[in-house]
Amino acid sequence: MKTCFAYIRVSTVKQGDGVSLEAQREAITLFAQRHDIAISKWFEEKETAAKKGRPIFNRMVSELQKGGANGLIAHRIDRGARNFADWARIGELADAGFDIHFATESLDFRSRGGRLAADVQAVVAADYIRNLREECIKGLNGRLKQGFYPFKAPLGYNDNGGGKPKTIDPVRGPLVKTMFELYATGNYSLWSLVPEINGRGLRNERGQPVSKQGVEKMLRNPFYAGIMFVKSSGKSYPGIHKPLISVDLYRKVADIREGRDNKKVTKHGHRYRGLFRCMHCDQAMIPEKQKGRVYYRCQLKPCITKTVREDMIEAEVQSLLKRFVLSDRQVEIIYQKFVAWVEAGQVLDQAEKAPFEIIKLKERLSRLTDKYVDEMIDTEIYQAKKTEILLDTKKWEALAAQTTKKGERLAQIRKFLELVRSLYTQYVSALAEQKREIVKMATSNRLVDRKNIMIEPPEWLLMIESLLDPAYSEQCNTTSRTFDALIEQYESLAQLGNLQKAHQH
Template sequence: MKKYAAYIRVSTIRQGEKGTSLLEQKFAIEGYAKREGLSIGAWFEEKETAAKIGRTVFMSMLKQIQRGGFDGLVLHKIDRGARNLKDWAELSQLSDTGVDVRVAGDSVDLNSRGGRLSADIQAVVAADYIRNLREEVKKGQRGRLKQGLYPWKPPIGYLSAGSGNPATICPVVGPLVREAFETYANGHLSIKELRHHMAKRGLDTGSGKPFAINRMHELLCRSFYYGLINVKSEAYIGAHEPLISKRLFDAAQDVMRGRLKRTTFIRKQYAFQKLLRCTQCDIVLYAETQKGHIYYRCHSEGCRGVCIRESIVVEALRNEIQMLGLSDAAITQFSIMFTATLASAVDSVSERQKILILQRERGKDAVVRLTDAYLDQAIDRVTFGERKQRLLDEQLKLQSELAEIASSAAYIEFKGREFLELLKALENIRKVGFSADQRRYVQKTISNFGITGKSVEITWKKSLSLMKERGVLFACGAARDRYRTLEGNDNQEGMHASLDMMKEIVNEVLFPTDEDNCDSSHSVQ
């Protein structure tokens, strides 16, 4: 009796594990074999789409048949065996070489001319069905992408919220992904070192092993995390909540591409490490310890001899703080006036929101015009993709800033509290001295910290520069009674001057003009 191979298939592993299709196919083939008197020598079961060329089980079966292991082949239906024309050609070739190919579910005789024609037509229809299905799936995916929805499994750090809903941040893994970006952006670890570090923190393959270098690299390059979905040459603004800011993502890319040199771990943290610059060549001064004293020196060729002791820098900083007029009494009185003026800043924030919303709408119009230009073939696809991504990046920056000031009261309270804390920290430096753990206060208050020869040059950021120029803190400390309330000032001209001065300072605190990407067209009324 001739021995036949039997082939059954479903498209996915889930269908194979939870569905009944495989059993139904098997019962149908067994019934057909019994009626036709065929002997089934082996069953070949596959859980993969027939649209894919080169299926493992299917190709293994063909090789065994071609070697003479079986006299024939029984399929349940033609589309179970092939849904692409290449695989159907392989089956047709088996029939041409004398292998008895049977179809249990269809009354098709492959040994007759009419039966072969009917089978060929069914194979072409099955292949066309797959082509159409692919197009419909792509159409649906493009529709979801335009809605800001990611139609595939979200990247690590996010959880799927079901069809039609944006992905949500995983409360466990999400913070670890953010930490990976922050750690790498600091420039202390390479990608190889980062993957081991994050594996110890809990960001691993699931079995305790660190990510492969390629996978960690892909994670750090994934724009999805800051809210932009990139699919081939197309970019879409995602509806999901960003896990990181665009600024943090760019910082990580700068480290990766070498625009910011990766720094090695520093065992000894010097107080002014990476804060002091040579004013002649704009190079960061190198810190070193000599004979028990800490020095900062410039190592560039043209600036030999630019060297200063740390104690001199600390003394210069304390003197500069003293010139601000800081004192406990001055800070207390200034806080009263500053807090009162903050109340009027709500209107300023509202104006800022209007400006950002207008910029966002202009950005949307720019995307529409760019798309029209691409459809009119005025620009090529690559240029279109690059310009669109730049526009969408700007849109995300605007959305991020709008989100930050969406709650006006909370935003103003935070910025005001932060500024008053900085003043208190500077006063503490003046009293006690400077240490490495106070570096962040210097970074937030000084815009230029340079060394020229043996002298220290300090330029405060705009808000503190205004206070120094106007003698605000000196006035608050020396004339508390006169400035206790704005209404208590008998000199109307002086009162208006005080109001205008305080509004200018508050405006600079809320919207610093000496930082990049800041629009200074707003003001506190």
């Protein structure tokens, strides 16, 4: 009696849990009984046959070639192979004298006509896979263009079935957002961020702590900012799901990842590292600790600027911030000026600007596409620039949805002024890294001249100061720009305050 291996296969584990494998096993058993064949070994696989490289199939072929049986029995041709590489291996087995049987098809593999018929069926099976793949790609692209993400939801989002957008996971979503915010401070490397976010309770889909590779993948994924990027095609699409983070936060994280913001996490974490430069040689003042004190030194030997103590820098920073401790009367003066501007309609809200900005971005995308069609730019540049335009569009669409009323605008200014007047006290009570962020936000042109420390306020603080000047024109034509600049700083100060509260907690 001849002996044969039996091979049964389904494409997915889910199919294997059903009746498909059992039905194949039954058909092969009946075929073997009718043809007086003994099945010496069963090979069961849950893997697609569209691509070569199936491990169980390869092992079966290897054992056959070593003389483990006289041949093999499969349920149908498409169970054995749906790609030409594996079909060629089956043909080589037949050429080597092994018996090839298919339980549901009457094919004589030893005759020329039988081999030809089997080859035709194998070609049809391979073509079926190609057509199926094309139709699947069409379907996926259609979903993507509609704004749906037809793949597994990233960590922090939940799947809701076909035809429905992903929704934010109420447990893991806020933790993923916190992960982005922590990394955006520049105080964490990937290695230090992983234990921090795991310690806060973030877990992957299997309930395990997230890995460094997992964190890095999430930080690179624009899905969290509302843009769907498909790695296999390199294409980006605007999604209809609710973004977990703002476009600005995503870009800030991207800048840190790419090293574009010059933030470095150092071993000692000196407070003013990289923030002060020598006025004479434009070199960074490098911190070093000696005899319990921190000094910032110009590293260029011939330079007339040598060292300055950290406590001297601290005193100068506090002196500048004290200058902007506003009294109740000063807060009211500035506030009333904005009341007058808003009532007069001189302040154009971001939501009112949004439609015009979105039109401009659509025109930019159209021009970019024209350049790509005319082969003026390559695919990589086109997709990168397209992604940036889509991110900008998402940002303005979010602003357009914020129908800010006059009272809400003025409330933002009131809160902002309260944050400004407390900037000094926040700085004094802040931790070292928060102090560093305040210095970056509330100072500019930070220079050292010999032993003298020179710091200037940034433009937005000078705006505040100018609003207290009685000579400042009530009809200033830059009020919209002024308002936008102050609101942008308000959001940054509010975010800094939230991080400070989180650290205290």
